[in-house]
Amino acid sequence: MKSFDVIAFGEPLRECHHETPEPKGSEVLLKVRAAGVCHSDLHMSGGGYDLGGGKTLKVTDRGVKLPLTMGHEVAGEVVSFGPEAQGVNAGDVRLVFPWLGCGVCPACKRGTENLCRAPNCIGIHRPGGYADHILVPHPRYLIEIAPLTPEQAAPFACSGLTAFGALKKLGPLLQTAPVAIIGLGGVGLMAVHLVKALDGFGAIALDIAEDKRNAALAAGAIRAIDAGAPDALSQLAAAAPEGLLAVIDFVGSPKTAELGIGALARGGRYIVVGLYGGELNFPLPFIPMRALTIQGSYTGSLGELQELMTLARSGRIPHPEVGVEPLSAVNSVFDQLREGTIIGRKVVRPDAI
Numbered sequence: 364m365k366s367f368d369v370i371a372f373g374e375p376l377r378e379c380h381h382e383t384p385e386p387k388g389s390e391v392l393l394k395v396r397a398a399g400v401c402h403s404d405l406h407m408s409g410g411g412y413d414l415g416g417g418k419t420l421k422v423t424d425r426g427v428k429l430p431l432t433m434g435h436e437v438a439g440e441v442v443s444f445g446p447e448a449q450g451v452n453a454g455d456v457r458l459v460f461p462w463l464g465c466g467v468c469p470a471c472k473r474g475t476e477n478l479c480r481a482p483n484c485i486g487i488h489r490p491g492g493y494a495d496h497i498l499v500p501h502p503r504y505l506i507e508i509a510p511l512t513p514e515q516a517a518p519f520a521c522s523g524l525t526a527f528g529a530l531k532k533l534g535p536l537l538q539t540a541p542v543a544i545i546g547l548g549g550v551g552l553m554a555v556h557l558v559k560a561l562d563g564f565g566a567i568a569l570d571i572a573e574d575k576r577n578a579a580l581a582a583g584a585i586r587a588i589d590a591g592a593p594d595a596l597s598q599l600a601a602a603a604p605e606g607l608l609a610v611i612d613f614v615g616s617p618k619t620a621e622l623g624i625g626a627l628a629r630g631g632r633y634i635v636v637g638l639y640g641g642e643l644n645f646p647l648p649f650i651p652m653r654a655l656t657i658q659g660s661y662t663g664s665l666g667e668l669q670e671l672m673t674l675a676r677s678g679r680i681p682h683p684e685v686g687v688e689p690l691s692a693v694n695s696v697f698d699q700l701r702e703g704t705i706i707g708r709k710v711v712r713p714d715a716i
């Protein structure tokens with residue numbers, strides 16, 4: 364089998380050839396039909412995250428070992444499976460849940476494998492989808508996608524699930540109050556779509572790029588604000604006349620945190636998802652005095668991905684704009700992502716020309 368692997372941090376992915384694995388036990392081998400390119404792949408192939416104050420979090424400290432086949436948004440077609448794999452057939456086209464844990468710890472047993480302390484995530488800790496084949500440890504991680512195509516389904520495994528997992532944290536507030544969405548890349552734009560699909564009160568969309576704000580308005584946002592405007596904070600606070608109670612930050616930079624937390628009314632919630640990096644400098648007394656909640660959200664659970672795909676398959680979420688490139692062009696897709704020129708999402712396909 365062929366894959367594009369990280370051989371050294373900070374270098375382009377390199378084409379590699381491996382023995383195609385034989386599925387054993389409950390394992391399932393799929394032929395990759397589409398793999399979404401995610402912004403976190405840039406951090407991973409670069410070797411780390413900026414923690415602010417000159418500190419970095421090395422991905423090697425999070426259990427990443429090289430060489431690595433990245434690609435955690437994968438849809439594929441079942442080729443073969445081990446003798447203990449139940450309920451799966453050759454030819455099934457499925458989305459892969461990538462946020463695998465150890466399977467036995469309390470977090471995994473609660474159904475939140477994505478929060479496991481010994482993660483075994485596809486495309487991060489074990490080989491992912493920038494390849495023509497992928498091995499999945501158990502059929503329960505495979506989710507039906509029809510009538511979506513593999514290209515349309517792939518981004519739901521991270522981009523879609525990350526947006527969904529963050530919005531679910533708002534509970535019933537989503538339906539009764541506007542939510543500010545900061546950062547309208549693939550994930551933020553998906554969140555705007557989901558606010559509508561979940562019958563939310565409405566999304567206030569913020570980005571520095573006008574074309575991204577227009578895309579959010581087209582996706583149903585009730586208002587769009589230039590996050591770089593000098594009065595962005597007062598515009599955001601004014602966009603919710605009864606007081607802004609929910610902000611989801613898909614950038615996660617010191618600037619966006621200042622904007623998001625600053626615009627919140629008393630009792631408001633700031634949920635940070637983006638891994639842009641940096642440090643939060645905020646006077647602690649303001650958290651109790653303003654009764655603020657500051658919460659993080661990291662991807663989502665298998666149950667949430669199943670729920671999200673049921674919603675997507677019912678046609679309640681318009682199919683996200685997906686650009687398709689051949690797998691061999693993955694390094695140039697990374698360059699486009701670095702330059703911020705992609706609207707929506709890109710997927711790579713091993714069989715595309």
Ligand SMILES: [Zn+2]
Nearest residue numbers: 401403521522
């Ligand atoms: Zn991702």
Ligand SMILES: [Zn+2]
Nearest residue numbers: 465468471479
């Ligand atoms: Zn676990």
